[in-house]
Amino acid sequence: FSPPDAMLLRTDYPTQLNSKPRHLQRQEFFPQSSSDITNPESLCHGSYLTGLLSAADLRSLTAHDDNFDEIKLMSLAFEEGFSPVEVSQVFEEPGSDSGLSLNSSHSTTSYSVCCEDALGYSSGVKSVPSHGLGAVGGHCQENAQQSHVEYPGDAECSTEAMLQQFLHNHTYIQLPSQAASTPEHHQQMWMKKSNELKDRCRNSTATNQSRDEYWAKALRIPFSVDEIVSMSVDSFNTVLAKNQLTETQVSLLRDIRRRGKNKVAAQKCRKRKLNAILNLEEDVCNLQTQKESLKKEHSQCSKSINQIKQKLNNLYRDIFSRVRDDQGRPVNPHHYVIHCSSNGSVFIIPKHLAKSEQKQDNRIEQKQK
DNA sequence: TCTGTTTGTCATCTT
């Protein structure tokens, strides 16, 4: 869901927000030590994370679950001192389908309001947690001190409390003078903020700034994406070793490098595939041309053979029309054949003799070979 | 609104 949605909800629950005393201290929401928090549900009180957990705590916390990419980023945001707008903007990043993939499981986590807590953690829900996280990221100390929300306790959690918490998440960013403004004003502010973020993202893409460039900038990585991708393995390892980077920054650097390399590889792969297709099409074209040429040649050969056959028949007929046997009778061409021996002599012999003669000649030829 | 293309990304396989 989005903060504007929450504002609409808030108008349905106007009494709880402003009327209840805010007497509970932030520490009460996390009675256990931060290092004990290992389950996502503990994070459901996420609106108070910044006030309660140090960056180191958050890092160790997030290390327990591979799905906590966004939380890792939050951690970095706190650690690096980013503004809530920066962090929320990062999560508003266009095409946030992948963004920062600190590990193989990604894009299946999101923050959403659940029945138990204000800021819940759910898996398998594909949504962009931009506003909520932006709010969480921006939960600075002063704001936390300025407003306290009544919380009914760990065991029970009412919808009102949930809304209060969530609304608290998204009101802390305001200046103190704005704190008591109307729900409509909240909504307008969020709409405006959302549009600003979207505009900035659009501008970002309009200037050909890639998502990784954006991330690198947002996480203050002192190298350009091109540098990260194009540097040698040794240089890259040196960079990782000598720059005192945080775990998250190292992850991002590795991701950027991997994505960059893979992007180039994909481009090369597609180019190769295209070239292969073009070459195959050219081969097909050449083979078709060759086939046509061979067909023509075959046709011409057939024609020539037929002409030679015809000439041979004519010659045969002419010879037999002139030849006579011992008694002066014409020779029957069905019983005799013209035989050319290997030494060039030409005889007219009975067919049955011609066959045996032929065999003999073949044997002699084979012996000569 | 639908459709085809391009591009980035991930997972997986190959080198």
Add this chain to the structure above:
DNA sequence: GGAAGATGACAAACA
């Protein structure tokens, strides 16, 4: 066995 490259599949952006 691990790193890097190659490639199929998918999704988002875009024309």
